[in-house]
Amino acid sequence: MVVKVKDFASPVKPTWCPGCGDYGIHAALKQALVMAELAPHEVLVVGGIGCGSKLPDYTQANGFMTLHGRPVPIATGARLANHGLKVITVHGDGDGMGLGMGHFIHTARRNVELVDLLQNNQIYGLTKGQYSPTSDAGFVTSTSPDGAFESAANPVALALTAGGTFIARGFAGDVKGLAELIAQALLHKGYALVDILQPCVTFNRKNTYDWYRERVYNLSDTDHDPSDRVAAFQKALEWGDRIPLGVFYRTRLPTYEEQVAGLKDGPVATRELKRLTKVEIERLRAEFV
Amino acid sequence: MAEINNMTFKIAGAAGQGLESSGAGFAQALAQGGLHIFGLQDYMSRIRGGLNFFQIRVHEQTLYCHEDAVHILLPLNSEALETYQDEVVKGGGIIYDEELNIDRRTIVGRGRKAMPVPLVEIAKEHGERVMANTAALGAAAGVAEYAYERLAQVIRINFKRKGDEVVAANLRVARAAYLYAQERYAADFGWKLKEVPGAPKRMVMAGNPAFAMGALAGGCRFVSAYPMTPATSIIEWMAKREHQFGVVTKHAEDEIAAVNMAIGANFVGARAMTATSGGGFALMAEALGLAGMCEVPLVLFEAQRGGPSTGLPTRTEQSDLLFVLSASQGEFPRLVLAPGSIEECFECGWRAFNLAEKYQTPVIVLSDQLLASSVRTVEMEAIDFDQVVIDRGKLMSSEDLDAVTDPYKRHLFSDDGISPRALPGHPNAVHATASDEHDEYGHITEEQDNRVKMMQKRMKKLETAKQDIDPPTRYGPEEAPLALVGWGSTYGVLREVVDRLEDRARLVHFRDLWPFPVEAAAEALGGAKVVAVENNYTGQLKRLLQSETCIKVDLQISRYDGRPFSPQDVLAGLKEVL
Secondary structure, eight states, X not given: OXXXXXXXXXXXXXXXXXXXXXXXXXXHHHXXXXXXXXXXXXXXXXXXSSTGGGGGGGBSSEEEEOOTTOHHHHHHHHHHHOTTSEEEEEEEHHIIIIITXXXXXXXXXXXXXXXXXEEEOSEXXXXXXXXXXXXXXXXXXXXXXXXXXXXXXXXXXXXXHHTOSEEXXXXXXXXXXXXHHHHHXXXXXXXXXXXXXXXXXXXXXXXOHHHHHTTEEEGGGTTOOTTOHHHHHHHHXXXXXXXXXXXXXXXXXXXXXXXXXXXXXXXXXXXXXXXXXXXXXXXXXXXXX | OOEESEEEEXXXXXXXXXXXXXXXXXXXXXXXXXXEEXXXXXXXXXXXXXXXXXXXXXXXXXXXXXXXXXXXXXXXXXXXXXXXXXXXXXXXXXXXXXXXXXXXXXXXXXXXXXXXEOHHHHXXXXXXXXXXXXXXXXXXXXXXXXXXXXXXXXXXXXTXXXXXXHHHHHXXXXXXXXXXXXXXXXXXXOEEOOOOTTOOOEEEEEHHXXXXXXXXXXXXXEEEEOOOTTXXXXXXXXXXXXXXXXXXXXXXXXXHHHHHHHHHHHHTTOOEEXXXXXXXXXXXXXXXXHHHHHTOOEEEEEEEXXXXXXXXXXXXXXXXXXXXXXXXXXXXXXXXXXXXXXXXHHHHHHHXXXXXXXXXXXXXXXXXXXXXXXXXXXXXXXXXXXXXOOOOTTBOOHHHHHTOOSOOOTTOOOTTSOOOBOOTTOGGGOOEXXXXXXXXXXOBOOOHHHHHHHHHHHHHHHHHHGGGOOOOEEESOTTOSEEEEEEGGGHHHHHHHHHHTGGGEXXXXXXXXXXXXXXXXXXXXXXXXXXXXXXXXSOXXXXXXXXXXXXXXXXXXXXXXXXXXXXXXXXXXXXXXX
16 A cells, blocks of 8 residues: 555644744655655654644644653664664654753664654744754843853764664655655664754744754765765754754664564564463572572 | 481681682581571671671471571681670570680670681691681581581582592591581580481572572563662573573663663563662663553562661661662552562463563562572472463454454553553564553543543552552461551561460461552451561551551561561560560
């Protein structure tokens, strides 16, 4: 059966503001799922908390909208219990780079196969406009009236140093390009980050569609070699007048689940639960005698 | 006349001196001779140094707790002697190495028997210096004239991996020390140990392995945890069996990740749990509510230790009961079980998973350091694998799912509050759910009527769950004027106190704590003077009992120094009502 974009259509209408970058991400994800030939029942989309984290509610696919900052460990548990499912996380920069920062670093180095879509609008939208971990230094908001003093968290550079095996950046204003990136992430064996630059049309008056369009360019249009980690790191540090999009780095390393002995006989979640055998019971008891 | 098969050994010394393995080996040797033991472990939160002990009580009858009186003390350093010699009864013996420069007059002057043995010398002569602990055990067995062959048997098993030469050397050391101590001190020592002929084989087990084994038998296939005393041995036990049983274990980056991984694994259908202590549980509180809200089964094992904050990391306390009952924002159903014995730890292991899946909500199993790490002889059949049932509740089978035609409602309203549960993966039951309030499909909504119905649906599960809540365990004469009330690990000591008080006291012990067995509590406690005995300051079960029932607790006996109650402690506390 051929999968179509409308297979993912939900009866629920998004609550996002008109013009929100989340629409572009939503459209790109559905297109990417079609490109990767994944049907709604084969997919689990785990959201955190935030505007974009509600994406599973608007998508006909298995979904779990969870806690702020915690979708990645939840997705990890789901994936380690059932690696027959394609597991995707959707969450914002507050969720992923704030509370979720520790999980992000550990998950990247862990190389569990999951697609981590970071909806990065450099602001807190749902709580109405506070600066986020990825806001540029100097960014003025209600909680940074004198401008943000911290330097911005850089998800691409962080994932690179943590040992991520697929690291890309997309732009919500380029649905086609973003869909292709997500499709590649869906086919990747291992942890795949797609850092998605996304305007917040209501609260972020700085990082607008036009602001991005003036700056973004595609790494695939350059001679960048995505197997070169050092070159990827140099590109990851580029921010300001020119902002690179595309695949920064890609490598194939054993995934976490490929190395787990307990998964050799298939996913634990779908295995029939049987009572222990007499031999197993006797062996267990013997340990205590 | 010597007292036969009724005594306590105490081996004490610094961390790193091999107390735990020595104590465990000695306990095994006693158990294999058909004796019952209760082994109390006391250790400090450090890797080397300090002062730890392993105390082994021995008897022909089943033992449920330790006793204060010590008959043979084995101090491995002089600090251990100074700290513990007053626990030794008159006529009891203190076996120590002559190297320790202990003045025998201070021992003898207090009515105890000094039993110097050149442990290190014997170890060096017959083996190596590191075998001094083997010499100490040999000497202890020699003084009590316990069958040497039993000790030899355990030495053969425990040192097998280190090779024949190590086994042989340890045997020579044990033998030499045994004979040395027996010749010099046995005739004048009033406590003896004799093998019990024809006794059945028994296991020596602590609560944590029993719980983990019960969980495994009940189909647990995923454990994510972050190491925290005294719960760490749960994931360690499972990790060791990952290959054989196809279990996934994940040592997560923190407790928040650990509980969320377990929720993710449960969400897709694995029987998954996490294990922690109070501090880790505090970090898990938000996720607990997620499981409750989204109706995801979750088993959460919490082995309590002394709090608050880091508190007494390696010691025992029962101070998290009210915390686990109310942790996390908002209101949602949860079940709380607190096993009181090794056997109940095993049972709670598999039962918790059945309850979690049946009610699609979190089940918390409360243990503590005492239960987690004390060892006891347990009858083989008391760890009852035949009783294990795997009941997945309203989990939909693939046939059920094939027959689904309408859009699937994950949170379908139902009379008992429980909805048929589909796992992600079937085309007919694609669904999403949310930690936001949601409708029957799982879609986010703030609509008032739905909110009320959804709250009622979830809370209804708590009502329904009452059918699976066992009444408190009753022990002793049911009409006795005094009722001792306890929960969790105090079962053992209270049982013994009731035995000693003969017809004067009954025990009413709560294992299933939430939903609280209101009627059964009232029935069990009717007409009695009620005494709550708890390892905490505020009397948490007392407060629960008083808030859920009309029962008044007349006396509260508390201990919150991180140490478990002995029968003597409880009896002393009862003085004013006896």
